[in-house]
Amino acid sequence: MGSGGEGVPGEVDRYLSELVERVRTIYRDRLVSVGAVGSLALGDYRHGRSDIDITVVVDPAVPARSAHELADALAHPGLRCPAAGLELVVYDAGFAASGAPGAGYLLNLNTGPLLPAVVDFGSVGAPGFWYVIDRAIGHRSGRTLSGHPIREALSAPARPDLLAAVSASVREHASGAGHLADNRVLNGCRSVYYCTTGGWISKRAAGQSIAAAETRFRPLIEEALRSFERPRESALELPAGAVDEFMAWARRAVDRASGGPAS
Incomplete structure (x- = not known):
């Protein structure tokens, strides 16, 4: 095996x-x-x-x-x-x-x-x-x-179907229900990374990539990365307003790629 x-x-x-x-x-x-x-x-x-x-x-x-x-x-x-x-x-x-x-x-x-x-x-x-x-x-x-x-x-779904799935995933994580803040942020990073490059990488690698490219969100993403190193029960608290702002940005970035609503 x-x-x-x-x-x-x-x-x-x-x-x-x-x-x-x-x-x-x-x-x-x-x-x-x-x-x-x-x-x-x-x-x-x-x-x-x-x-x-x-x-x-x-x-x-x-x-x-x-x-x-x-x-x-x-x-x-x-x-x-x-x-x-x-x-x-x-x-x-x-x-x-x-x-x-x-x-x-x-x-x-x-x-x-x-x-x-x-x-x-x-x-x-x-x-x-x-x-x-x-x-x-x-x-x-x-x-x-x-x-x-x-x-x-396994066969990969067509790109339009994948973009629709990524958009739905970002919206689910933007809602915050049942998700740790660090996972919300890093899922958003991986979603944007896929829509930008067409490639799938780990959430941590995507976080590092987006942090390097988007300096205004770098402090939040780096804090999410530090939190992600910890067990779930000891995850760090991230500033709610900053998380919501980042997730709104991620939604817009994914919607631009998918042609969906950028609301």
Whole structure:
């Protein structure tokens, strides 16, 4: 099995090995690929801060009960997650390879010590932007943990669909609901970076890039970067007015790229 990557603690590698073994046991010959996306894929996993983001691709003919079995097999603390949480999504291979926008999952599982538990087997009505962005990152940078290369199993949505997803993500983070201030700022940086360059990099790398280019926001972004080094429970407080001003700027920058409303 592929490792979580350089700088990933041994307990995370052991967790990934057990996770993959449980996925294999349930899906057997219907398993196409297991891959790490998110911070593990982008080489910026921060222990105590990052989630473990996993994408599983399976044969379209897999029985529906398998997703329920997998959710039970991976639930924390039955399988103790050593990270802030596990965010795992299962797709059928046809949808994963289609590049279609939308959520499209067979299972959306959030579990772990710092994540509200989510177990969802139907994507109808789910906000699609989270999944569109993760699949795009997985297509570009995903780390294969088992089976077929995850970068080949996933197709990136078309750029207009990605721009729409990034715009929705910025609006979600601008609202502030349920998001740490440092993550709001750095997500805004990564969104602007993508719209400017067409490339996906880690939130910290994007923050460094935007801080260098936008001097008026540099103090705020640098404070967000310092906060992002800390565990979630000890994140720094950032000035609310400055965060809101930055997020409004990020929305305008993304809207210019996407052709959406700059309100």
